[in-house]
Amino acid sequence: MSRHNEIILYGKMHKDPLIRLTDDGDFVMARFSLDTIIGDRDMQSYVDKLRYQQPWILARDSEIIEKISDYHKNDMIYLKGVLTTQEIIKRPTCPNCQSPIPIDKANATYITPIFIKRMEQNVTDAQALELLKDSCEISNQAMIVGTLCRDPQSFTSKKGKTTTNYQLAVNRKYFIKDGDPMVKTDYPWVRSYDKIAKNDAEALSTNSEVLIDGFINSRIPTRKLTCEACGHSFDWNDLPVLEIIPYxxxxxxxxxxxxxxDKEKDELAENLVDQILKE
Known part of the structure; x- marks a missing residue:
């Protein structure tokens, strides 16, 4: 299987990064998010219709963490990284009785930086927007080659909007420092829309290999949970989900x-006509 997993981000640091150290003061982890923008490639002017995305980044390389520790909210950051997945156990607790709620294991998805650089410091929102407009094409860019782990699932809304979801197996191209050397594959999700979604649903199946040119979409899904101990039901914000949206x-x-x-559609139409005539 071909290997390509490249994420390019240029954005404004949303908050000061979260830095974790050992008791001896060694860097362990850095986590932060960037305010990025994406344009509409179908429009004549690329920046006429802008949307903000806030992908989150997690670093475990001590040299990169040391750089990040000097960054602050409102700094403009450029990075190159890879989309990474990690199996985790979620442990929500009931807000009523504080009992743990059992949740199945899930894949956390984040961007692992392999190169990072601060480009501007302490910019205003207006300055950040102008900088992002000027670099819209690279503010949030994903190029991924992967193989489908399962058949795609396609849905069409009442308004006629089609969405297709599928999961990819993506072989790692880069060695991730301080990562598990036994893990060599990541499993991100893809969500395509409209014409691309219809094509994906028809052309793809398990073991199909694709090259995706797109961007990283970040969202926080909400789940309805019920505590088995006290019966209290509540909304729980799940972990942020990063998914690839294809251009x-x-x-x-x-x-x-x-x-x-086209041949399958013709055969289906012929079979349908035959069934009608038999009736």
Whole structure:
């Protein structure tokens, strides 16, 4: 399987980074998020319709963490990294009785920086917006090659908007310092929309290999939980979810061609006509 997993971000640091140290003062982890923007490539002017995204970054490399420890809210940061997944156990607690709520294991998704640099310091929101507009193409960029782990799931809303979701297996191209050397594959999710979603649903299946040019979407899903101990129900904010939204999807291997899709549609139509005539 081909290997490519590259994330480019340029954005304003949303808050001061969270830095964790050992008792001896050694750097262990840095976590922060960046305010990035994406444009609409279908529009004549790329920056006429801007949307903000706030991907979060987690670093475990001590040299990179040392750099990040000097960064602050409102600094403009440029980084190159990889989209990383990690299996974790979620441990929410009931706000009523403080009892733990059992939750299945899940994959946390974050960006691991392999290069990072502060470009500007302590900018205003207005200055940040102008800088981001000028660098819109690279503010939030994802280039991923992966193989589908399962068949895609497609949904069409009442308004006719189609969404297709699928999970990729992405072989690691870079060695991640202080990471588990036995882990060599990440499993991010892709969410495509409209025409791309319809094409994905028809062309892709388990073991299809794709090249995605897109951006990182960040969202915080809310789940309804019920405490088994006291019966209290409450809304719980899940971990932030990072998913890839494609601008385009190139079908590399084990994908149906347009000719095959058209042939299947013709055969389906013929079978439907035959069934109607038999009735």
């Amino acid at each position: 385009s999807v190139e079908y590399l291997k084990n994908c149906k061609s347009l000719e095959e899709i």
